[in-house]
Amino acid sequence: MDGACAALAALLGYLLRFGPERADASHSPFWLALALPVVWVLAMLVSRSYEERFLWVGPEEFRRVFFASALLLALVGTVSWAFKLEVARGFVVFALPAATALTLAHRHLQRQWLHRQRGHGRFQQTALLVGHRGGVHALHEQIDREAYHGYRVIGCCLPSATPRDKESFDGLPVLGSLDEVVDVVHRYEVDTVAVLPSPELDGPALRRLGWDLEKTRAELLLAPAVTEVVGPRVRIRPVCGLPLLHMERPELRGVRRLTKDAFDRISALMGLLVLAPVLVVLAISIRLTSRGPVLYRQVRVGRDGQTFSMLKFRSMVTGADSMVAALGKSNDGNGVLFKRKIDPRVTPIGRVLRRYSLDELPQLLNVLRGEMSLVGPRPPLPSEVDQYGFDMHRRFLVKPGLTGLWQVSGRSDLSWDDSVRMDVRYVENWSLTFDFMILWKTVGAVFRGSGAY
Structure with missing residues (x-):
């Protein structure tokens, strides 16, 4: 779809700039118009706008499309100046913004369609919640509220789960204890493991869990102790050789x-x-x-x-x-x-x-x-x-x-x-x-x- 959007933008730019009477293969801007869809998709790849973690939720996907567009425009301008190439500026000035607008529009429409489908239980990935009961309950409620993110919780792992506990909690099956997370992931082919703050999973234990999950297809998500704080207020910063989560003050003054x-x-x-x-x-x-x-x-x-x-x-x-x-x-x-x-x-x-x-x-x-x-x-x-x-x-x-x-x-x-x-x-x-x-x-x-x- 990104390539199709770029092709449509190239066609419109060519016709508006040169008119249909000059649409022949010997015309150099004609080849530029043919190359734009390929170059556009390559720019999207370079900006990493196809990585799944950036897709379908949040503004990062759209920011990367803007970044790719600006990078491509700057690259065309720099190369044409450096090698003194004759580039149809009118075509470039129209085609690149049009490709950006069409790409953003189609990605937005695709996202809305996907969110509606996920609301009906389709296109979801399985999730396992790991932590204490209070945290599991709160995160389960949050995931249910935000169903369009596409997570389907299949169960949870609780500390020291006994046979009596291994029935259900908060409507979820208790699939094991904190020591059995990797076994549960293998057994149920889990896509995502969401770990909540707990004293049992301290730094070394959490690091080992991450290493073990690298051998599976499961993605590891860590829930912060401070909730409802997102975006530019949260940064990972090295302090005394440690990567610490730095929380900025609210921008209220x-x-x-x-x-x-x-x-x-x-x-x-x-x-x-x-x-x-x-x-x-x-x-x-x-x-x-x-x-x-x-x-x-x-x-x-x-x-x-x-x-x-x-x-x-x-x-x-x-x-x-x-x-x-x-x-x-x-x-x-x-x-x-x-x-x-x-x-x-x-x-x-x-x-x-x-x-x-x-x-x-x-x-x-x-x-x-x-x-x-x-x-x-x-x-x-x-x-x-x-x-x-x-x-x-x-x-x-x-x-x-x-x-x-x-x-x-x-x-x-x-x-x-x-x-x-x-x-x-x-x-x-x-x-x-x-x-x-x-x-x-x-x-x-x-x-x-x-x-x-």
Whole structure:
């Protein structure tokens, strides 16, 4: 497919630059167009974009495609200058970016198709979990949540597993003890071994396990003791001759924070100007279809625990807050958040607003005033904050967001534990790139409307 994308880009570049009347084999750019698919695939090989560990999950695959494209463009420019070759610059300038765009598009579509197939149990690799019960349970839950990664857990190995233990744990067969991992891998032809932190598997024992697994086809994965911290914050650095895992501080201060604030306010201002006609139409519709104010104000908790008045288009009848006690026994939320899939307080126009998150648009004013961000944790109520544990207070290091991981991951369908995990993950791994990714995914989440009620 990469070769086909390059061939299509070469054909389009040739026709646009020279036209169909000059498409003959004696024309030197014609041979350049024929060579591009081969050269393109070779560039992908050099950038290691076909290694399985980079494919189908995460941004590394796309970064390597960009790297290959930039490397090839620089190589063509350098060689043509050094040897004074006559290269059709117009063809190169169009064909290489087009090949990059087509390659990224097809790989993205292939990834989406594969994720859907894995969600139905296809194209998976078997996994064995090794560690103590608590860690095995947590990792098993995480793998079930992220089924699109393609791991099918077939069992686990626990410390000092007795015959009584060798039945099941957390719905998984206990296949052996920590000393029997390699035997289990051979017996069940395991593809991946995920090892959790445990005192029994210290440095020498873990090293020997890695050496033994090199004789099999199984891949060895080590789960860190610190979870929810990924990406640029984690680096392997040599310290005193030892490869130690170095965890950087979260990027919550300094120039990056100022850049985020400036981006938020400029984007909010532009959004208000562009969406002004839509906001006016929605305000008139609310005013004409139900009694009460157009805007609904509610006290929420923001950065550093400071409260502010959050704005929304009113989607419920007037006095809906006083009706919560009467509806509390039939809560469809996660135990802390009150939600009803079929809420009698919601007005007819309110159902449309909530379905497509149009009721959230006035929060652009909160973003403009600096009380909220475009992307961040969900803004909580003071009553919810009273029920927070220690971990959830981590979210107050950043501003709450108009959208966030909770928006693109199911919204009201999330359990309380999942909501906590999403908020902590965002704070621990914030970056502008992360924000742009969430904004992009928000578009699809809004149109799908999953979890919006």
